[in-house]
Amino acid sequence: MPCEKFExxxxxxxxxxxxxxxxxxAHMAACADCREFLGTLSALDRSLTTxxxxxxxxxxxxxxxxxxxxxxxxxxxxVGWAAVFATLLFLSVVVAARFGYTLTVPRNAVWYTxxxxxxxxxxxxxxxRRPASPSPR
Amino acid sequence: xxxxxxxxHLDRERWLQAFDxxxxxxxxxxxxxxxSILGNREQAEDASQEIFLRIWRALPSYRxxxxxxxxxxxxxxxxxxxxxxxxxxxxxxxxEEPGMLAAAEKREPDPRxxxxxxxxxxxxEKQRQVVTLFYMEEKSYEEVARQLDLPMGTVKTHxxxxxxxxxxKWQQEKSQKEDSNAVRKI
Numbered sequence: 001m002p003c004e005k006f007e008x009x010x011x012x013x014x015x016x017x018x019x020x021x022x023x024x025x026a027h028m029a030a031c032a033d034c035r036e037f038l039g040t041l042s043a044l045d046r047s048l049t050t051x052x053x054x055x056x057x058x059x060x061x062x063x064x065x066x067x068x069x070x071x072x073x074x075x076x077x078x079v080g081w082a083a084v085f086a087t088l089l090f091l092s093v094v095v096a097a098r099f100g101y102t103l104t105v106p107r108n109a110v111w112y113t114x115x116x117x118x119x120x121x122x123x124x125x126x127x128x129r130r131p132a133s134p135s136p137r
Numbered sequence: 138x139x140x141x142x143x144x145x146h147l148d149r150e151r152w153l154q155a156f157d158x159x160x161x162x163x164x165x166x167x168x169x170x171x172x173s174i175l176g177n178r179e180q181a182e183d184a185s186q187e188i189f190l191r192i193w194r195a196l197p198s199y200r201x202x203x204x205x206x207x208x209x210x211x212x213x214x215x216x217x218x219x220x221x222x223x224x225x226x227x228x229x230x231x232x233e234e235p236g237m238l239a240a241a242e243k244r245e246p247d248p249r250x251x252x253x254x255x256x257x258x259x260x261x262e263k264q265r266q267v268v269t270l271f272y273m274e275e276k277s278y279e280e281v282a283r284q285l286d287l288p289m290g291t292v293k294t295h296x297x298x299x300x301x302x303x304x305x306k307w308q309q310e311k312s313q314k315e316d317s318n319a320v321r322k323i
Contacts, residue, residue, distance in 0.1 A: 001308070011301045040308045044300065047253050052272035057168040059182050061160055061189040063153075 002037035080125030251310035
């Protein structure tokens with residue numbers, strides 16, 4: 001075991017200036033334990049370098065496993081947001097009517113067909129925003 | 138330089154080209170970061186795959202508010218920490234298991250010398266992360282500070298304490314092994 005007074009200095013020995021090293025070197029000349037500890041630190045450095053340096057992943061990431069994050073034309077994005085808005089509007093009207101608010105829910109087929117189409121557009125939009133297949137290289 | 142090139146691709150929404158460069162530039166670093174946090178090669182390999190999938194999915198949301206490396210390392214740290222928690226809850230990793238890295242590397246332990254990888258595993262978490270990353274990243278304080286998002290002074294302090302602890306334990310174990318070998322010879 002090194003001398004307690006010199007333990008920290010030996011741990012940071014490589015960062016010491018020539019002036020700071022003088023008393024440490026003088027002590028080590030007379031102290032076998034501290035000399036041994038410095039030797040252990042050097043050996044430790046070498047062993048840690050051998051153990052960890054140059055480690056590479058054995059399974060590099062395969063780019064083929066990824067898919068395009070978003071390849072939507074802007075117009076589709078616009079339709080998507082329009083569908084979100086229409087759906088929310090439709091749901092609000094339905095919910096409000098259920099709770100007895102004096103909103104009249106239109107009952108003609110055109111209205112429902114439009115709403116259904118908008119909801120389908122919404123589903124299509126949400127699905128298409130998921131990663132798509134990568135474009136060929 | 139490479140980061141600028143990546144950002145140029147991102148600005149033009151050329152995701153695949155940008156991602157190719159991200160892989161080229163960060164694959165090893167991200168693996169090192171995951172390995173330093175998880176301390177287990179197999180888990181670090183899995184985490185790296187997950188990290189790059191996350192990076193890929195998040196590429197369009199990168200707005201350039203922070204440096205690209207900061208953004209990537211933050212995804213890598215978060216994913217690795219999540220993997221660490223998951224592993225801890227499943228108890229698939231035993232800290233008592235000696236030398237996980239060495240085992241992963243299929244190195245035969247030398248009976249005359251202490252198992253350094255096992256000693257590293259016994260260090261407090263932050264010290265372990267710093268010391269492994271420091272040696273994996275070719276002894277660069279800056280790189281370790283950047284990857285772990287720690288001030289340089291903190292990195293140096295952790296490293297100093299870790300080396301001291303390791304050297305003392307190593308010396309102790311070495312002399313114990315030498316003693317027991319001497320007794321066996323007698």
